[in-house]
Amino acid sequence: MILSVVLRIYIPTIYSIFELAPILIPMKLLLVEDEKELADLLVESLTKEKFVIETAEDFATAMEKITLYEYDCILLDLGLPDGSGLDILKNLKTEGKAENVIIISARDSLDDKLTGLHLGADDYLTKPFHVAELNARIMAVLRRKKMDGKNSLDFGHLSLDLENRSASVREKDIPLNRKEFDILNYFLFNKNRLVTRTALAEYVWGDFIDQADNFDFIYSQIKNLRKKLREANAGVEIKAVYGAGYRIIKL
Ligand code: CA
Numbered sequence: 001m002i003l004s005v006v007l008r009i010y011i012p013t014i015y016s017i018f019e020l021a022p023i024l025i026p027m028k029l030l031l032v033e034d035e036k037e038l039a040d041l042l043v044e045s046l047t048k049e050k051f052v053i054e055t056a057e058d059f060a061t062a063m064e065k066i067t068l069y070e071y072d073c074i075l076l077d078l079g080l081p082d083g084s085g086l087d088i089l090k091n092l093k094t095e096g097k098a099e100n101v102i103i104i105s106a107r108d109s110l111d112d113k114l115t116g117l118h119l120g121a122d123d124y125l126t127k128p129f130h131v132a133e134l135n136a137r138i139m140a141v142l143r144r145k146k147m148d149g150k151n152s153l154d155f156g157h158l159s160l161d162l163e164n165r166s167a168s169v170r171e172k173d174i175p176l177n178r179k180e181f182d183i184l185n186y187f188l189f190n191k192n193r194l195v196t197r198t199a200l201a202e203y204v205w206g207d208f209i210d211q212a213d214n215f216d217f218i219y220s221q222i223k224n225l226r227k228k229l230r231e232a233n234a235g236v237e238i239k240a241v242y243g244a245g246y247r248i249i250k251l
Pocket of ligand 1: 033034035077078079080
Protein backbone atom coordinates (compact mmCIF):
# COMPACT_ATOMS: atom_id res chain seq x y z
CA MET A 1 0.00 0.00 0.00
CA ILE A 2 2.67 2.47 1.07
CA LEU A 3 4.87 1.51 -1.85
CA SER A 4 2.01 1.96 -4.27
CA VAL A 5 1.27 5.41 -2.87
CA VAL A 6 4.92 6.38 -3.09
CA LEU A 7 5.13 5.18 -6.69
CA ARG A 8 1.95 6.93 -7.56
CA ILE A 9 3.17 10.17 -6.14
CA TYR A 10 6.59 9.95 -7.76
CA ILE A 11 5.56 9.01 -11.26
CA PRO A 12 3.77 12.30 -11.98
CA THR A 13 6.55 14.19 -10.22
CA ILE A 14 9.14 12.80 -12.59
CA TYR A 15 6.83 13.56 -15.47
CA SER A 16 6.35 17.12 -14.33
CA ILE A 17 10.08 17.85 -14.66
CA PHE A 18 9.48 17.83 -18.40
CA GLU A 19 6.73 20.42 -18.29
CA LEU A 20 8.64 23.26 -19.78
CA ALA A 21 5.73 25.25 -21.18
CA PRO A 22 6.07 28.98 -20.45
CA ILE A 23 3.16 28.75 -18.05
CA LEU A 24 4.41 26.27 -15.56
CA ILE A 25 1.46 24.02 -14.89
CA PRO A 26 -0.58 22.19 -17.49
CA MET A 27 -3.52 24.17 -18.82
CA LYS A 28 -6.74 22.33 -19.31
CA LEU A 29 -8.42 22.79 -22.66
CA LEU A 30 -11.71 21.73 -24.15
CA LEU A 31 -11.70 21.18 -27.90
CA VAL A 32 -15.18 21.40 -29.42
CA GLU A 33 -14.77 20.06 -32.94
CA ASP A 34 -16.81 17.62 -35.02
CA GLU A 35 -14.21 16.94 -37.73
CA LYS A 36 -12.57 13.87 -36.29
CA GLU A 37 -9.36 14.08 -38.29
CA LEU A 38 -8.73 17.66 -37.27
CA ALA A 39 -9.67 16.92 -33.66
CA ASP A 40 -7.22 13.98 -33.51
CA LEU A 41 -4.46 16.07 -34.99
CA LEU A 42 -5.04 18.93 -32.55
CA VAL A 43 -5.22 16.61 -29.56
CA GLU A 44 -1.93 15.00 -30.56
CA SER A 45 -0.15 18.30 -31.13
CA LEU A 46 -1.51 20.12 -28.11
CA THR A 47 -0.77 17.18 -25.83
CA LYS A 48 2.85 17.47 -26.97
CA GLU A 49 2.71 21.10 -25.87
CA LYS A 50 1.80 19.79 -22.39
CA PHE A 51 -1.79 20.92 -22.47
CA VAL A 52 -4.34 18.64 -20.88
CA ILE A 53 -7.02 18.40 -23.54
CA GLU A 54 -10.55 17.04 -23.56
CA THR A 55 -12.81 16.85 -26.56
CA ALA A 56 -16.47 17.24 -27.45
CA GLU A 57 -17.58 16.39 -30.95
CA ASP A 58 -21.04 17.89 -30.78
CA PHE A 59 -23.05 20.68 -29.21
CA ALA A 60 -24.72 18.50 -26.55
CA THR A 61 -21.46 16.99 -25.27
CA ALA A 62 -19.81 20.40 -25.22
CA MET A 63 -22.64 21.90 -23.16
CA GLU A 64 -22.53 19.00 -20.75
CA LYS A 65 -18.78 19.26 -20.21
CA ILE A 66 -18.87 23.03 -19.84
CA THR A 67 -21.59 22.71 -17.21
CA LEU A 68 -19.72 20.04 -15.25
CA TYR A 69 -16.10 21.10 -15.53
CA GLU A 70 -13.95 24.17 -15.74
CA TYR A 71 -11.41 24.79 -18.46
CA ASP A 72 -8.66 27.32 -18.93
CA CYS A 73 -9.51 27.69 -22.58
CA ILE A 74 -12.17 26.39 -24.94
CA LEU A 75 -11.36 25.90 -28.62
CA LEU A 76 -14.69 26.27 -30.30
CA ASP A 77 -15.81 25.24 -33.76
CA LEU A 78 -18.95 27.09 -34.85
CA GLY A 79 -20.55 24.56 -37.22
CA LEU A 80 -21.55 21.57 -35.12
CA PRO A 81 -23.93 18.79 -36.24
CA ASP A 82 -26.52 19.53 -33.57
CA GLY A 83 -26.12 23.23 -32.96
CA SER A 84 -24.00 26.35 -33.30
CA GLY A 85 -20.86 27.19 -31.37
CA LEU A 86 -22.25 30.70 -31.09
CA ASP A 87 -25.02 29.35 -28.85
CA ILE A 88 -22.37 27.80 -26.62
CA LEU A 89 -20.79 31.24 -26.33
CA LYS A 90 -24.15 32.82 -25.52
CA ASN A 91 -24.68 30.25 -22.83
CA LEU A 92 -21.26 30.86 -21.27
CA LYS A 93 -22.08 34.54 -21.17
CA THR A 94 -25.52 34.15 -19.59
CA GLU A 95 -24.11 31.72 -17.04
CA GLY A 96 -21.43 34.27 -16.15
CA LYS A 97 -18.63 31.79 -16.89
CA ALA A 98 -15.21 33.29 -17.38
CA GLU A 99 -13.69 30.63 -19.62
CA ASN A 100 -11.37 31.85 -22.33
CA VAL A 101 -12.63 30.97 -25.78
CA ILE A 102 -10.85 30.82 -29.11
CA ILE A 103 -13.17 30.25 -32.05
CA ILE A 104 -11.75 27.93 -34.69
CA SER A 105 -13.93 28.03 -37.74
CA ALA A 106 -13.95 27.53 -41.48
CA ARG A 107 -16.44 30.36 -41.70
CA ASP A 108 -14.41 33.36 -42.68
CA SER A 109 -17.20 35.89 -42.54
CA LEU A 110 -16.80 39.20 -40.78
CA ASP A 111 -20.29 38.75 -39.30
CA ASP A 112 -19.36 35.53 -37.52
CA LYS A 113 -16.15 37.04 -36.24
CA LEU A 114 -17.88 40.11 -34.87
CA THR A 115 -20.72 38.10 -33.36
CA GLY A 116 -18.25 35.71 -31.74
CA LEU A 117 -16.07 38.46 -30.30
CA HIS A 118 -19.15 40.39 -29.20
CA LEU A 119 -20.33 37.30 -27.35
CA GLY A 120 -17.10 37.22 -25.40
CA ALA A 121 -14.72 35.09 -27.47
CA ASP A 122 -11.09 36.07 -26.95
CA ASP A 123 -9.83 35.29 -30.41
CA TYR A 124 -10.87 33.90 -33.78
CA LEU A 125 -8.80 31.61 -35.95
CA THR A 126 -9.91 30.72 -39.46
CA LYS A 127 -9.38 27.18 -40.74
CA PRO A 128 -7.09 25.94 -42.04
CA PHE A 129 -4.44 27.10 -39.61
CA HIS A 130 -1.07 25.88 -38.36
CA VAL A 131 -1.04 24.19 -34.98
CA ALA A 132 1.87 26.44 -34.00
CA GLU A 133 -0.35 29.45 -34.64
CA LEU A 134 -3.13 28.01 -32.50
CA ASN A 135 -0.65 27.25 -29.74
CA ALA A 136 0.64 30.82 -29.82
CA ARG A 137 -2.91 32.18 -29.66
CA ILE A 138 -3.77 29.95 -26.69
CA MET A 139 -0.69 31.07 -24.79
CA ALA A 140 -1.42 34.70 -25.62
CA VAL A 141 -5.01 34.44 -24.43
CA LEU A 142 -4.05 32.68 -21.20
CA ARG A 143 -1.32 35.16 -20.42
CA ARG A 144 -3.40 38.19 -21.23
CA LYS A 145 -6.40 37.07 -19.26
CA LYS A 146 -4.95 35.38 -16.27
CA MET A 147 -1.63 36.99 -15.65
CA ASP A 148 -1.84 40.44 -17.21
CA GLY A 149 1.55 39.67 -18.74
CA LYS A 150 3.16 39.24 -15.34
CA ASN A 151 5.01 36.18 -14.08
CA SER A 152 3.36 36.28 -10.70
CA LEU A 153 -0.10 35.67 -9.36
CA ASP A 154 -1.18 37.90 -6.49
CA PHE A 155 -4.09 37.55 -4.12
CA GLY A 156 -4.51 39.07 -0.68
CA HIS A 157 -0.95 39.50 0.62
CA LEU A 158 0.09 36.35 -1.17
CA SER A 159 2.28 36.40 -4.24
CA LEU A 160 3.18 33.37 -6.33
CA ASP A 161 6.25 33.62 -8.54
CA LEU A 162 5.57 31.25 -11.43
CA GLU A 163 9.07 31.34 -12.81
CA ASN A 164 10.86 30.44 -9.60
CA ARG A 165 7.95 28.40 -8.30
CA SER A 166 8.01 30.20 -4.99
CA ALA A 167 5.44 31.83 -2.76
CA SER A 168 5.80 34.86 -0.54
CA VAL A 169 3.82 37.15 1.74
CA ARG A 170 5.08 40.73 1.83
CA GLU A 171 8.41 39.60 0.34
CA LYS A 172 8.86 36.89 2.96
CA ASP A 173 9.13 33.38 1.48
CA ILE A 174 6.68 30.63 2.39
CA PRO A 175 8.36 27.25 1.94
CA LEU A 176 6.14 24.99 -0.19
CA ASN A 177 6.68 21.54 -1.57
CA ARG A 178 6.12 20.93 -5.28
CA LYS A 179 2.54 19.74 -4.95
CA GLU A 180 1.58 22.47 -2.52
CA PHE A 181 2.85 24.99 -5.02
CA ASP A 182 0.88 23.37 -7.86
CA ILE A 183 -2.28 23.33 -5.78
CA LEU A 184 -1.92 26.95 -4.74
CA ASN A 185 -1.14 27.89 -8.30
CA TYR A 186 -4.34 26.24 -9.46
CA PHE A 187 -6.37 28.01 -6.79
CA LEU A 188 -4.94 31.37 -7.80
CA PHE A 189 -5.83 30.70 -11.43
CA ASN A 190 -9.36 30.14 -10.16
CA LYS A 191 -9.68 32.93 -7.60
CA ASN A 192 -13.10 33.03 -5.97
CA ARG A 193 -14.26 30.12 -8.10
CA LEU A 194 -15.33 26.72 -6.89
CA VAL A 195 -12.53 24.22 -7.42
CA THR A 196 -13.83 20.66 -7.29
CA ARG A 197 -11.61 17.99 -5.79
CA THR A 198 -11.79 16.12 -9.08
CA ALA A 199 -10.66 19.14 -11.07
CA LEU A 200 -7.84 19.74 -8.62
CA ALA A 201 -6.74 16.10 -8.72
CA GLU A 202 -6.83 15.98 -12.51
CA TYR A 203 -5.01 19.24 -12.75
CA VAL A 204 -2.22 18.55 -10.32
CA TRP A 205 -1.76 14.85 -10.99
CA GLY A 206 -3.13 14.26 -14.46
CA ASP A 207 -4.83 10.92 -15.06
CA PHE A 208 -2.08 8.91 -13.41
CA ILE A 209 -3.64 7.88 -10.16
CA ASP A 210 -6.97 6.64 -8.98
CA GLN A 211 -9.29 9.13 -7.39
CA ALA A 212 -9.56 7.69 -3.87
CA ASP A 213 -5.84 7.96 -3.07
CA ASN A 214 -5.82 11.28 -4.83
CA PHE A 215 -8.48 12.77 -2.60
CA ASP A 216 -6.74 11.64 0.60
CA PHE A 217 -3.56 13.19 -0.61
CA ILE A 218 -5.28 16.42 -1.60
CA TYR A 219 -6.95 16.59 1.77
CA SER A 220 -3.64 16.42 3.64
CA GLN A 221 -1.88 18.83 1.25
CA ILE A 222 -4.66 21.36 1.69
CA LYS A 223 -4.49 21.00 5.44
CA ASN A 224 -0.77 21.82 5.33
CA LEU A 225 -1.31 24.68 2.93
CA ARG A 226 -3.97 26.25 5.12
CA LYS A 227 -1.64 26.12 8.09
CA LYS A 228 1.18 27.75 6.14
CA LEU A 229 -1.11 30.47 4.76
CA ARG A 230 -2.49 31.19 8.20
CA GLU A 231 0.93 31.34 9.86
CA ALA A 232 2.24 33.64 7.16
CA ASN A 233 -0.77 35.99 7.46
CA ALA A 234 -1.35 35.61 3.75
CA GLY A 235 -4.75 37.29 3.94
CA VAL A 236 -6.33 34.43 1.99
CA GLU A 237 -8.03 31.24 3.00
CA ILE A 238 -8.88 27.98 1.26
CA LYS A 239 -12.51 27.42 2.20
CA ALA A 240 -14.15 24.02 1.99
CA VAL A 241 -17.40 24.02 0.04
CA TYR A 242 -19.38 21.23 1.56
CA GLY A 243 -19.60 18.16 -0.68
CA ALA A 244 -18.21 20.06 -3.66
CA GLY A 245 -14.62 21.13 -3.21
CA TYR A 246 -12.84 24.32 -2.28
CA ARG A 247 -12.67 28.01 -3.01
CA ILE A 248 -9.83 30.42 -2.25
CA ILE A 249 -11.03 33.73 -0.83
CA LYS A 250 -9.57 36.92 0.57
CA LEU A 251 -10.02 37.41 4.28
CA1 CA B 1 -17.58 21.80 -37.91
